Amino acid sequence: MALPSIDTSRLDNTLAVIRTLRDQGPAARIDLGALNGISSATVTSISAELLQQGLINERPPETPRANGRGRPKTLIELDPQAACVVCIKLSINEIQLVVGDFAGQIRHSEHHAISTLTLSAADLEALLEDKISAVCTQQLRGFQRLAGICLAVQGVVSSQSGTIIWSPALSFRNAPIAPRLAERFHCSVLLENDANCIASVLAAQPAYADCNNLVVIMLGYGIGMSVLINGVPYLGANGSAAEFGHSKYQPDGALCACGRRGCIEAYASDYALYREASDLLDLPTGDSAHPSAQQMQALTQLAMQGDPVAQRIYAQAGRALGVGIANVLALFNPDLVLITGSGVRGFDAMQAAMHAAIDDALVAELRGTTRIESCAWDRDMTCMGGIAMALNATDGETLLDSQAKSGSATCL
Amino acid sequence: MALPSIDTSRLDNTLAVIRTLRDQGPAARIDLGALNGISSATVTSISAELLQQGLINERPPETPRANGRGRPKTLIELDPQAACVVCIKLSINEIQLVVGDFAGQIRHSEHHAISTLTLSAADLEALLEDKISAVCTQQLRGFQRLAGICLAVQGVVSSQSGTIIWSPALSFRNAPIAPRLAERFHCSVLLENDANCIASVLAAQPAYADCNNLVVIMLGYGIGMSVLINGVPYLGANGSAAEFGHSKYQPDGALCACGRRGCIEAYASDYALYREASDLLDLPTGDSAHPSAQQMQALTQLAMQGDPVAQRIYAQAGRALGVGIANVLALFNPDLVLITGSGVRGFDAMQAAMHAAIDDALVAELRGTTRIESCAWDRDMTCMGGIAMALNATDGETLLDSQAKSGSATCL
DNA sequence: GGTATTTATTTTAGTGCCTAAAGTAAATAA
DNA sequence: TTATTTACTTTAGGCACTAAAATAAATACC
Numbered sequence: 001m002a003l004p005s006i007d008t009s010r011l012d013n014t015l016a017v018i019r020t021l022r023d024q025g026p027a028a029r030i031d032l033g034a035l036n037g038i039s040s041a042t043v044t045s046i047s048a049e050l051l052q053q054g055l056i057n058e059r060p061p062e063t064p065r066a067n068g069r070g071r072p073k074t075l076i077e078l079d080p081q082a083a084c085v086v087c088i089k090l091s092i093n094e095i096q097l098v099v100g101d102f103a104g105q106i107r108h109s110e111h112h113a114i115s116t117l118t119l120s121a122a123d124l125e126a127l128l129e130d131k132i133s134a135v136c137t138q139q140l141r142g143f144q145r146l147a148g149i150c151l152a153v154q155g156v157v158s159s160q161s162g163t164i165i166w167s168p169a170l171s172f173r174n175a176p177i178a179p180r181l182a183e184r185f186h187c188s189v190l191l192e193n194d195a196n197c198i199a200s201v202l203a204a205q206p207a208y209a210d211c212n213n214l215v216v217i218m219l220g221y222g223i224g225m226s227v228l229i230n231g232v233p234y235l236g237a238n239g240s241a242a243e244f245g246h247s248k249y250q251p252d253g254a255l256c257a258c259g260r261r262g263c264i265e266a267y268a269s270d271y272a273l274y275r276e277a278s279d280l281l282d283l284p285t286g287d288s289a290h291p292s293a294q295q296m297q298a299l300t301q302l303a304m305q306g307d308p309v310a311q312r313i314y315a316q317a318g319r320a321l322g323v324g325i326a327n328v329l330a331l332f333n334p335d336l337v338l339i340t341g342s343g344v345r346g347f348d349a350m351q352a353a354m355h356a357a358i359d360d361a362l363v364a365e366l367r368g369t370t371r372i373e374s375c376a377w378d379r380d381m382t383c384m385g386g387i388a389m390a391l392n393a394t395d396g397e398t399l400l401d402s403q404a405k406s407g408s409a410t411c412l
Numbered sequence: 413m414a415l416p417s418i419d420t421s422r423l424d425n426t427l428a429v430i431r432t433l434r435d436q437g438p439a440a441r442i443d444l445g446a447l448n449g450i451s452s453a454t455v456t457s458i459s460a461e462l463l464q465q466g467l468i469n470e471r472p473p474e475t476p477r478a479n480g481r482g483r484p485k486t487l488i489e490l491d492p493q494a495a496c497v498v499c500i501k502l503s504i505n506e507i508q509l510v511v512g513d514f515a516g517q518i519r520h521s522e523h524h525a526i527s528t529l530t531l532s533a534a535d536l537e538a539l540l541e542d543k544i545s546a547v548c549t550q551q552l553r554g555f556q557r558l559a560g561i562c563l564a565v566q567g568v569v570s571s572q573s574g575t576i577i578w579s580p581a582l583s584f585r586n587a588p589i590a591p592r593l594a595e596r597f598h599c600s601v602l603l604e605n606d607a608n609c610i611a612s613v614l615a616a617q618p619a620y621a622d623c624n625n626l627v628v629i630m631l632g633y634g635i636g637m638s639v640l641i642n643g644v645p646y647l648g649a650n651g652s653a654a655e656f657g658h659s660k661y662q663p664d665g666a667l668c669a670c671g672r673r674g675c676i677e678a679y680a681s682d683y684a685l686y687r688e689a690s691d692l693l694d695l696p697t698g699d700s701a702h703p704s705a706q707q708m709q710a711l712t713q714l715a716m717q718g719d720p721v722a723q724r725i726y727a728q729a730g731r732a733l734g735v736g737i738a739n740v741l742a743l744f745n746p747d748l749v750l751i752t753g754s755g756v757r758g759f760d761a762m763q764a765a766m767h768a769a770i771d772d773a774l775v776a777e778l779r780g781t782t783r784i785e786s787c788a789w790d791r792d793m794t795c796m797g798g799i800a801m802a803l804n805a806t807d808g809e810t811l812l813d814s815q816a817k818s819g820s821a822t823c824l
Numbered sequence: 825g826g827t828a829t830t831t832a833t834t835t836t837a838g839t840g841c842c843t844a845a846a847g848t849a850a851a852t853a854a
Numbered sequence: 855t856t857a858t859t860t861a862c863t864t865t866a867g868g869c870a871c872t873a874a875a876a877t878a879a880a881t882a883c884c
Binding site: 368 | 424594625641647648649652653655659670674731739740744745747773775780
């Protein structure tokens, strides 16, 4: 039972104003009131505090006056320097570091090739500390504070305890990495599944704004999923919810990277497709258990050009994906299933078989009104989502902190 | 984005007091404060209003004084007469009507044998109106108001629109029944899936109180499921979430009542078990497509007594159930999966195969810490849950209503 | 039996947050 | 220059809460 609490309306309203400014950009007090269902008098009061705390700025009036008569609006905007967050994406053999400012804009991005599978837990911790320190020294001049760090990891993570339970990028398990970093950098550290980060970005797009139940499936080396219920990632009891890739297509079917048989991932992931294909087709040589983007590109192209063997392999993947999605529809009944990730490059070759499998598996009543769509992907989306989530998670702290020192400016 | 709202704390706190009294029985103001995180001064104020509105009563002090010194507690309790709700359970060839009072106690229960599959939508509406009217006339004397009606239905329902989308008990589809009844009886009508009602009852039990993510699987003629996330049933976009019975075991497998192939239900439901068994075993004659409790009892008994054919059939059902549960674990990662329903009578015969299938399907990291348990079932649980849900849903209205007439007593 | 002590409830005084309405500011239109 | 329009700020008042004081109703102790 939810405890009915003391009045938190001032905090709620202040956070709502900050988030509206972040999502929609500079806005007038009267509009902030309308958007958030509060009176403009209250916005005046809130914005006076935020100004005093240095979290927002008033925009100078535009010289070429906007349309309409009456007193012109005075726009307020987040002070980008008020805080910053760092997002680190950890994937197989690569880490990406991104810095975002208080207004949610990306300020800096860097990639590092690292053979992640050879790291020990201590190595990873040292590596991350090192990279984050370097970014702090080089990129965070002028920011009032480092509000938080988001670690976006492929695999199963426990956000609550900040533990990486199991990641395909790492050879060790159960690493409580977030508390370590939090202690080292004196800020809150958010540990997130990469699919949840991407889903948060997608959910913020106007085209998907009306989806209260959104499922995002990420095709790539592995297969990930995120379920957003009213915009919030569904995590389950210990963070291993939404493991679509390891739901079943065929009991006793193909071997999966997890060690079990018949997982969707064992049919429709990059490594599964390439495993099937490499014996039968003339494809670029290389580590066929960890196919590169070039290798996958070659395979996809064969299917697109009509090669029957490649087409058969993609159709099989589509069927597995379709049965998996049918289960997702039956169990989650989402408004929308969005398929993305680097693997969407081959989606056209899977699509027909996938839809056939879904129609075959479920009667219309259970398919419901769920839309199933694919969506373009780029590799920066994860960190954009991580930045947004880290800011959201730390706004309360930032507020408290700036109330405490209330104006006495200290820089990093 | 959630709109930060005007201050609803008085309403929240009042509802919290009412619910605490319903869940825990009579309580003192000071305890109500402690339980809900509000001051006893506030409870005094709230309870004064509720007394004036006739929703609660003060208990006379107990004559043999309780232990301890100091001023004795004055217990307040819900006035059972302040309101009542009716729950109707609609299942194959039977409807049950139950009356509950404002304190959540069952006051009356009746069963009617009805051949539900021959009803038209209009017939059903007329039937329900008739039965509810009769109950109102005979059973609701003395209650201040009929706060609401809960219709608990097997199958897919849209709670939002009050439409029965698809039920195995009915031969028609898409019946907007709830608005009709609401109009007829001038009260709010809640349409719920039967599994959600049962899950609500189970979730309220102290043994399962710490489960934020609870999955309840109902074995019976069909197979139903309810997912409770923080105590609230997860409904999905149009109410067809948690259709575990129609998630897949084997693409192109056994034929299901839904018309598709390979559903879990096509292996582990009563009709599936009996279909397999009736050709091979000497079982009571009768409609083997809709086996009775007696028929199922006979089949279960054979398996329990060691009949190898019956055991093989139950083991197969267990495997299907296991694969289905593995998918549920991968996708929902609940704290607890509770297996109940009339079909638990045969659970012992399925259990070993089920656990083997789960272990086979999922690595330990994905099985996580989920407990999988079975739990006894009785046929009144659905309506108990319906009563509880209806009361919860209508407390706000009851409050408003009694504020409006504020003391001027009118009886039904 | 009469006080002291303990515990529960009610009353009082004060705070925080919000809103509507009135007042002020800053523009354009006439 | 004045009227009108629109945005923002100030004022006055209300509601809900809490802490602390006051009151109530018991038991414990002498």
